[in-house]
Amino acid sequence: MTGRQPRQVPPDEPAPSPEEPPTGGALPQVIGVHLYLEDQQGRVLLGLRHPDSAFAGRTWHFLAGHCEREPALGCLVREAREEAGLVIDPADAEYAHAVHVVDATGGPPRLQLVFRVRRWRGTPEVREPDRCLTWRWWHPEALPEPIVPYARAAVDGIRAGRLYTEMGW
Structure with missing residues (x-):
């Protein structure tokens, strides 16, 4: 919160359009969902991203994906199965952290939601070799390099x- 009071619109002045907020224009934001296992x-x-990956090639990162017209937990469950063959019950996922990030490349702002899961079925396996080379377990105090900066922040x-x-920002 900034401490600012909302501006009261006089009755003869039209209210701002929801598509054009008074802060300088609407910009859709991407929602990413990440598994903290x-x-x-x-x-x-963490997974080592493929060198030819569109995002963060040769960099360690969470199992993750973008919401595709689905709820965040549905995305988490889908991505865990697609990327690593893991079966997760949405009831076993708990919100753990969010990183709201703008990167230097000028892409859209991203809200990265991180969910902790303590129970799952399966052993992580590479299911999308064009995106991930390997899955490995790392002690949080000894994370690999390079790692996606917002993953480390999370x-x-x-x-x-x-x-x-x-x-x-």
């Missing part, structure tokens, strides 16, 4: 008990 030793599952936030981080 820990094994019994407290290690976090892990750090979760470990510190924070629910939200902003980057690049």
Whole structure:
């Protein structure tokens, strides 16, 4: 919250259009959903992105995907199965952290939702070799390099008990 009071619109002045907020124009934002999976030793599952990946080639990252006209937990369940062969019950997912990020390339702002899952079925396997080369478990205090910066921020936030981080604004 900025502490600003909402501006009252006089009765003879038209209200701003919802498509054109007074802050400078609407810009759709991408919603990403990420899996924070820990094994019994407290290690976090990360995948090494394929070098030719459209995003973050040769970089470690969460199992993740974009919402495709579906609820966030539905996306999480779908992506876990598609990318790593993991079966997740949405009831076992809990909201853990969000990173609201704008990157330097000028792309749209992104809201990255991270969900922690403590129970699942299956062993992580590479199911999309054109996007991910391998899945590995990492201790949170010894994450691999290079790692997607907002993934590191989310892990750090979760470990510190924070629910939200902003980057690049």
